[in-house]
Amino acid sequence: MDKTYVPKGDIERKWVLIDASDITIGRLATQISAILLGKNKPTYTPGVETGDYVIVVNARHIKATEKRLENEMYYRHSNYPGGLKSINLRHLLDKDPERVIKHAVWGMLPHNKWGRKLLGNMRVYGEAEHPHQMQNPQPVK
Numbered sequence: 001m002d003k004t005y006v007p008k009g010d011i012e013r014k015w016v017l018i019d020a021s022d023i024t025i026g027r028l029a030t031q032i033s034a035i036l037l038g039k040n041k042p043t044y045t046p047g048v049e050t051g052d053y054v055i056v057v058n059a060r061h062i063k064a065t066e067k068r069l070e071n072e073m074y075y076r077h078s079n080y081p082g083g084l085k086s087i088n089l090r091h092l093l094d095k096d097p098e099r100v101i102k103h104a105v106w107g108m109l110p111h112n113k114w115g116r117k118l119l120g121n122m123r124v125y126g127e128a129e130h131p132h133q134m135q136n137p138q139p140v141k
Contacts, residue, residue: 007043007050015053017137019128020101021061028062029104035140036109036118047114053121055137059097060126064089074103098124 016035020028034040038050064072072089092100101124109115123132 005043005045007045007048011043011048011050013050013052015055015132015135015137017055017057017130017139019058019139020056021058022063024063025100025104028056028101029108031140032056032101032105032122033108036105036121049114049117051118051121053135053137054123055130055132056101056122056124057128057130058126059101059124060093062093062097062100069093074099097126 018028018032032054035054036051038044038048038052041050043050069090070088073086074089074092075084075086077084087095089100102119102122105122106115106119109118123130
């Protein structure tokens with residue numbers, strides 16, 4: 001019978017910096033979700049928050065094909081009749097690049113309270129500047 005490992009005491013959580021320039025959305029989202037869940041650590045336990053904090057910079061400069069920039073649509077609804085709004089990837093990257101990354105990562109996290117809490121451990125910035133220098137984030141390839 002296999003025993004389940006449960007981490008005891010304080011869990012060491014680091015800050016990780018990811019540069020999103022010239023990386024496709026899906027590959028970036030899988031990398032971020034694995035770090036948030038803690039799957040890159042030997043102390044990974046399902047259902048226990050062992051992941052790190054993630055800072056994503058240059059979200060505006062992700063790589064996407066010309067066809068995807070035009071045809072990939074993002075939707076939101078105001079909860080009023082006729083309140084469905086849609087925007088394509090090209091315009092959303094200009095307007096709100098953080099939303100593109102958050103939407104992709106949310107699709108790869110558990111859709112419950114734990115997943116929402118993990119999504120709160122991620123900070124996304126459209127350009128290279130970020131206000132988290134004091135946390136001394138370690139860059140990831």
